[in-house]
Amino acid sequence: MSQNSSESVLLVDGMALLFRGYYATSSSGYIMRTDHGVPINGVYGFLKYLLDAIGTFKPTHIVCCWDMGSKTFRTEKFEAYKANRGPAPEELIPQFDLVKEVTASFNIPNVGVPGYEADDCIGTLARFYSPHTKVQILTGDHDMLQLVDENTEVIIMKKGQSNYMVYTLETLMEEKSLTPAQIIDLKGLTGDTADNYPGVKGIGEKTATKLLNEYVNIAGILENLASLPKGVRAKIEAELDMLHLSLDLATIRLDAPVACALEDCAWAMDREKVISKFDEIAYKGLIRLIG
Structure with a gap:
């Protein structure tokens, strides 16, 4: 299969965007809530970051990858792995399922495998897509830099809106002196x-x-x-x-049991479907995000 230079897949580190969105909007102590009283600020922040990245990098295909619980093959090998992390903030817990529903309403596939981290899903999909099309990984996690190759870029979200560092083989070597x-x-x-x-x-x-x-x-x-x-x-x-x-x-695994055909993740937002989901959530602020 030859590479199509006009195509690009954006692989999104869902938890990175959700947590970042939550803390960015709750730092003042104010939690946005829907008309039903459900916290929405993490989902709101997630969407804001996601849509900004879509507008900036203009992918033709998008997949969103998620962690599926804290037990993975890494915690089996080393019990203390990530054990320093406290529980998720209470107001964020109901947003874990909600954010996936919202992502699905944009026709973006949600991908995750119990026992593996989102990183492993992203690594596996990146290796699957990169021989055929350009891959961009959206995250805040510098571990992902190991996935950079001739056709895979890692976009690190930095502080502030629309502030990204895009790592290619060249910029990685320039900044870190490492492959x-x-x-x-x-x-x-x-x-x-x-x-x-x-x-x-x-x-x-x-x-x-x-x-x-x-x-x-x-x-x-x-x-x-x-x-x-x-x-x-x-x-x-x-x-x-x-x-x-x-x-x-x-080491990010490149053989997680995950698959998503390119045709199944083509970026095509159905505005009516998204608005219908936003109406169901009952938070008017979301509509503003899609213009």
């Missing part, structure tokens, strides 16, 4: 405080990047332990098991 594969090795060495796995205690991003620039990957570093500064070598030798585990936890 996509080395992003995984970096996480293996430094760990991830947000996901609560430690990597190698005492090794920060600067040292890790220097090691990767010199020895390419963790295998190369381990082959050259004898050449490393004594302190760095001792830290790595003391944490070999955790280094390998952290590397595994950091």
Whole structure:
């Protein structure tokens, strides 16, 4: 199948947009509610970000990927994985199902697999689509930078409206001095405080990047332990098991049991269907978002 240069698929990290939308609109303590009293601010913020990205990047196809609960193969391998995260805010809980209903009303497929994270669904779909069409991943999560390739860009949402950093192979190398594969090795060495796995205690991003620039990957570093500064070598030798585990936890799976044919995610909003959903939700502010 040849690549169609006019087509592009936007893979959306649903939870990243929902949580960002929730905190951006609730920081003052005010929670928007529907006429039925249901909190709506996370859904409102999610839609605002999604529609802004659609307007900015003009995809021809869209898929929205979701986490399906906190138990995944990663928590089975490492019980403390993400255990540092408190429960979701109470007002956000009823919005988890609602946001998917709203997404579906835009004819955007919702994709998620129990036991896997949204990242794994995005990684799997990105690899499926990228030989045939341009892929753009919308997220706030720098872990996704490992998915960048010749035909896949990662769009990191930054603070403020319409503020994006688009990572290609070139911009990734310019900014981080790393290849996509080395992003995984970096996480293996430094760990991830947000996901609560430690990597190698005492090794920060600067040292890790220097090691990767010199020895390419963790295998190369381990082959050259004898050449490393004594302190760095001792830290790595003391944490070999955790280094390998952290590397595994950091690796986004490209073989999650998920599929969505390109023709099933063509972007075509049916305005009447969306308005009918908004009427059912009973929050007038939503209509303004679609102009």
